Amino acid sequence: MTALVEARGLVKHYPIRSGLFGREAGRVHAVDGVSLRVEKGETYALVGESGCGKSTTGRLLLKLEEPTAGEVLLDGKRVKRLRGKDNSGFRRRVQAVFQDPFSSLNPRLDVATIVEEGMLIHGLYQRPGERRERAAELLSLVGLSPDSLSRYPHEFSGGQRQRIGLARALSTGPEFIVADEAVSALDVSIQAQIINLLEELRDRLGLAYLFIAHDLAVVRHLSHRVGVMYLGVLVEEGPAEEVFTQPLHPYTEALLSAIPDPDPKAGRKRIILAGDVPRPDHPPPGCRFHTRCPRSRPACREGEPAVVKPSANRMVRCHFLVN
């Protein structure tokens, strides 16, 4: 079966330049061989700590960055380098919602212009009246009153701005939305409103999401499948229910145990990892997690762990699996 969106062996290295002639002094290994598939109507969550490469992976899937190696496929067809006019319909079918609802909307444009811009670029409606009508529809779809059209972003709260961002993403009728920390900047009572909205839209419009987040409780609530990244590598992948109840990689296990749970009686086992994430310009040899892994053995320092598939829909990269 062809996935809606697929990443094959995505690699992104950024050169570190120094000196008078910009000699390449090193390379930041932001993403180092990530492959994943997102099916129609599915929410795939990418989790991990800052600098693990989850946002870069999102940008590569959006074709906002060109990969150093690897490719992105839409409906099984390879997406070519996008430059200028996009004839493949990729930009129309794939949209994004970003983290910061304050900097992701142009403060000089009114809401109508923001929401209609995508339709205009893709020539979706011929008459301005039709675009305006559609923009009003989209606003009520995301829970804003249509008279917001003539207002400016600064007149809205963070949660409302995130709704505008969603209306803008939906304006081209996309099938796949990359939501990069789309609810992280919001207060919990507002966050819940946006999470519910994302779910409603997914069910109503059959959208697929790549949901990039560091809040694992939100991820478990919202997603079907989860990929856990560490230092540019996908270390574990599987159905959300299974990964959360039975993590196989020691990093996933530690990450889950570090989440504070709002129940004083829960008394979950805690694993506190020592030290910091190593620098991505010098990833450690062997398994990238061995410097912080509570189960590290000599073999972990030598060979990079191979992909293990304990069941049809799970993947893990570790020499010594949890149990």
Added chain:
Amino acid sequence: MPQTDYATLTPSSPPRLRVEGLGVAFRVGGREIPAVEDVGFTLATGETLALVGESGCGKSVTALALMRLLPPSARLLGGIAELSGVDLLGLPEKEMRRRRGQELAMVFQEPMTSFDPVYRLGEQLLEAIYAHEDVSYPVAYNRVEESLAAVGLPDPAGIIRRYPHELSGGMKQRAMIAMALLENPGLILCDEPTTALDVTIQAQIMELLARLRDERGLSLLFITHNLGLVAGFAHRVAVMYAGSIVEVATVEDLYSQPSHPYTIGLFASVPRLEGGKGRLVPIPGVVPPLGDFPPGCKFANRCRRVAQLCREKRPELADLGNTHAVACHFPGGDDDRTG
């Protein structure tokens, strides 16, 4: 995380910190806008009180008022804040300056911006000692080294020579805590100390704070928006909404029997790691803008239980017994939790 048994703390001894009727307003365009209204609480020796609430609820402003570090646009409307029997709010600036660091200190959210980027960490920590004491360089240097070791930083002598940008976020927050501990204050105000950090690093810092608190009998005022973080760490919790404390209780009581509709709503809004997949129950609407508070209950416009009385009269914090207090005309019950 080690759990201190709150019951063993002696409630008969006078609290280390007692705050009453604290009010702060900001001057904006010729208008005075209240940000904190009639806030009061106590904090015993060795106790941790968490101040929980969403952005703009006044939790940080409360801490800054106690430190007397409010920005110039803010005005103290009144109240007292007694630390070991002395009202901090009435002290002359010179006296207050001595107490900052020696009796109370603050750890801020942003370890990235809390240090001066152009000075080595050692110089900044030494300066904090010299500001209070006339001691020789070797004495001060040793104390800095000890403090850095106490917060679990490897190679303290090396850290002293480093610039802030050379440390990771977690290490910087450790250095910040080391700086707060230099003069051995009994009260530390922590303003979202782990919010800017990754979860695995957050777990390290929380473990460190719990250890230091238990070893040294520190009183902590722990400000956060994260209800989960508080559960395994604080003894009591005060929930703030739109500038006021709406509920205060021990951690166990608050989590098992939240009584203010806002607290109940907060719990229903948070997705649970162990929880099911059902839709979350968000709190409808938004917080009323500062300066536009209704005459009655400030939560009335978002509350499912709202009645005529709520729109007319502002509820006061009233004791439900067992040190559980709530500011609501119709407190208790969680029958509206599901919808």
